[in-house]
Amino acid sequence: MPLDIQSAAAPEGAARPPEGGRRGPREIPLRGMRGMIAARMRESLQSSAQLTHHAGAELGALQALRDHCRAAGLPAPSVQDLLLRLVVQTLAEFPALNATLEDNRIIEHPGVHLGLAVPLPDDLLVAPALFDAQVIALGALPGARRALVAKARAGTLGVRELTGASFTVSNLGRSRVHHFTPILNVPQVAILGIGGTQWRALPDEDGGVRLAEVIGLSLTFDHRAVNGAPAAAFLDRLGERIETLASDAFDHELTQ
Template sequence: MSIKNVEMPNLGESVTEASVTMWLVNPGDKVSRYDPLMEVVSDKVTTEVPSDMDGVVKELLIELDTDVPIGTPVMTIEVEGGASEEESKSEEPKEEPKEEPKEEPITAAPEPAEKPTISAKAEAPKAKGAGAARYSPAVMRLAQEKNIDLTEVEGTGKDGRITRKDIMNYEPAKHVEKEMPVAVEPKEGPTKVSAEGKHVDEPTPSAPASSKPKPSGEPIQAQHRDEVVPATGIRKAIAKKMVQSTTEIPHAWVMVEADVTNIVKLRNQTKETFKTQEGISLSYFPFFVKAVVQALKKNPKMNTSWDNGNIIYHKDINLSIAVTTEDNLFVPVIHNADRYSLAGLAKEINRLASDVRSGHLKSEDMQGGTFTVNNTGTLGSVQSMGIINHPQAAILQVESINKRLVPTEDGGFKTADMINLCLSIDHRILDGMQAGNFLKDVKENLKRFSTDSDLY
């Protein structure tokens, strides 16, 4: 129900005033559209005024035979539905219903998101006005060029319109953060080996695929019961590195299956002695590292970096190995990995892992990696898609070893220790061909190990 006014109608040019001479309805009367309501008279004419709505006459607002200006409300009618006169007045564009003040989106970002630069005029958060969603060609173009989400920009123009200047001055909420090599100082937080290896006792590399952060820039609204915890500097450095890798490097993936029965035998046969002699456990990981190093020697294109249209061939083979702590991921480097014996690799891997754990990793141990081997098998993973450690050209995921029934040459079956090797390559540098050749060599190298192989 709402109340509508009936106004003194315009009775012709030069008529500014008129009066009602007779009411043709009374309050409480039901009227239909076009029913005569009253008789009005000006100095020129006497006219019946019809209703232009259906409703019930509510109130007569003026005295009979009294001149009132044209446009003066003379009667009110109650009509079904719709906004009443008062309400509809308040709907004029100037005072349009205030939206909830726009709140700063709560994001998982630690620093308060930097507000878009706006003129000094706007102190209080403004409701987005009618102009907010109308974009000029300049604003559209700039938003596309700078990849700006216009709904995030606060307009300072008329009715909240986003002006070209708003866009030019806009900076998305950014996290000011120093360039930081991933975990140069692994001292923050508890550093502990996360999962116990299934087939190795080494500290565990992680599956970086799962730690891929969302690209920054789109705030996520925290739900009612969510807890917002600022990420540590290391976590943010990891996040940044991951984003860089996934945005800059076009990844391609290849997986092969390898028979490592011989290695399992060799390791089982030597691990006790090794432990006694060397004081550390012998895991499977050094065998894979060795096989990879040998294959890299043969396939130098795998040991490269993309640099603005140039391919840098690294003469040294510096193998990055992924090591996780409870919270973080580190990628220390075995420098000149081709100069180590199998036992030497085992020792170096052990040293790097315990330095990560104790927080004593030196920055030179973090730098110069040219290829990464990631021991995802410790997580029980059988297949994963590694994110390449920028600026390297490839990463190899060494999955878990599982006993499998495999057919033999003579038509029978045997049990074998099988493993999946998952390779991610930078498709700018490498194609499936090189990846295949490299993996084939790794497989061959793994197969060459026998119970007669020397660890030293």
């Protein structure tokens, strides 16, 4: 029988190194916050009828608004904050999506309590609520968003902030992912995924082709509470807002 030199040389009870010097598998227990998040994701998929619509919108008008702000000496809002503001405005027209489904009752909320998906260390994720986002002016939105993200990363969020959102936005805009399928943050009935941008060849008014930067939009909704047609109409309206935004649309909000 061949002599196992490693076993013979190792002290009694010592762990034998992985064969070939390779590191063994890493075990990550599903407990604590990770376990809670895992349970919530499973509950979401098991307790709701989830469907996702995908769409896209050109960013030219948003970029033009940022250029206008710089030229006018106003703070130029980020694309992220502009999109959040337009989402909130669109939800005001579609109250069925700013809703939760609780105890077999659909509850449409009068205020937009906007959940923001925030990645944490160790691949964890929370989505705290920015309460009454409809009354937060665009100029104040970056500060409110950054303060909420800071609380999430410091671990100082309250229970109400963690559970009080009426609609959530998950943003992967800095990645190569153009479309994805966000999972509902139950009991909410809808969540919007914002993907990265792509340059696309689109038809122009003269029958030719033009290049446009297009951002991906993915809306997951609970089909028990929202049908496909109003979900598509929400994406259509949001895309329309993004693409037809007037350069001076938010001048008054940026000074507040």
